[in-house]
Amino acid sequence: MYLKLSHLCWVIYLVTLSDAMTLGDQIKEAFAEFVLDTESFLQLDEHGKVVNCGPSNMSLTWTPKTINSKGTLTIDGYAQFPAEFQTGTILMDVKYKIFHRTMKFQVTCSMMQTYGIPVQCPVKQGQTVKGQFTIKDLSALSSIHGSIEVKILLYNNSGTQLFCGIVIADVN
Ligand SMILES: *[C@@H]1O[C@H](CO)[C@@H](O)[C@H](O)[C@H]1NC(C)=O
Numbered sequence: 001m002y003l004k005l006s007h008l009c010w011v012i013y014l015v016t017l018s019d020a021m022t023l024g025d026q027i028k029e030a031f032a033e034f035v036l037d038t039e040s041f042l043q044l045d046e047h048g049k050v051v052n053c054g055p056s057n058m059s060l061t062w063t064p065k066t067i068n069s070k071g072t073l074t075i076d077g078y079a080q081f082p083a084e085f086q087t088g089t090i091l092m093d094v095k096y097k098i099f100h101r102t103m104k105f106q107v108t109c110s111m112m113q114t115y116g117i118p119v120q121c122p123v124k125q126g127q128t129v130k131g132q133f134t135i136k137d138l139s140a141l142s143s144i145h146g147s148i149e150v151k152i153l154l155y156n157n158s159g160t161q162l163f164c165g166i167v168i169a170d171v172n
C-alpha cells in the first residue's frame with residue numbers, strides 16, 4: 001500500500017469542507033482517489049527487480065510485479081556465472097508472514113535447461129546467461145497470499161557461491 005500524505009489531506013479536506021455528503025460517502029470518495037492513484041503507480045512500475053546479494057554480475061527483473069499463482073512469471077535480464085558449474089546446490093530461504101524456512105535442492109546445469117533457462121552446459125567461468133524465460137506453473141504458490149521474501153543461493157559442487165538473489169514480491 002502506498003499511502004501518501006496527500007491522501008490523508010484529501011480525507012481531512014473532504015471531512016471538514018463538505019457538509020452535503022455523509023461521512024461514509026466522503027471516506028468512500030477519498031479512498032476511490034487512493035485506489036486510482038495506486039493503480040497508475042503500479043502501471044508505471046510494473047516489474048519487480050531481483051536484489052543482488054552475491055558475486056554474480058546480474059540484473060534480473062520479473063513481470064507481472066504482483067505474482068499470481070494461477071498465472072505465469074517472466075524473468076528477464078542477465079546473470080554471469082563467476083565460476084564453473086555443472087552440478088551444485090540451491091538454497092532457498094523463504095520468509096512468509098511468521099514462517100521462515102530454508103530449503104535445499106540438488107541442481108544440475110541440464111535441469112536448468114529443462115526449466116527453460118538459456119544456459120550452456122557445462123557452465124564455464126564467465127558465461128553470461130541472458131534473455132527471458134517464463135515459469136509456466138506457479139501452483140506451488142497457491143497457498144501464499146501476501147508479501148513473500150525469497151533468497152536464492154546457488155553453489156557449485158566445490159561450495160563456491162555463484163549466485164545470490166533476493167526476491168521480495170506480493171503474491172495473490
Ligand atoms: C556485466 O554484464 C553485462 C551484460 O553481459 C556487461 O555489459 C557488463 O560489462 C558486465 N559488467 C562487468 C563489471 O563485468
Ligand SMILES: *[C@@H]1O[C@H](CO)[C@@H](O)[C@H](O)[C@H]1NC(C)=O
Pocket residue numbers: 082083084085086125156157158159160
Ligand atoms: C567451483 O568453482 C571453483 C571456482 O571457480 C572452481 O575452482 C571449482 O572447480 C568449481 N567446482 C566445480 C565442481 O565445478
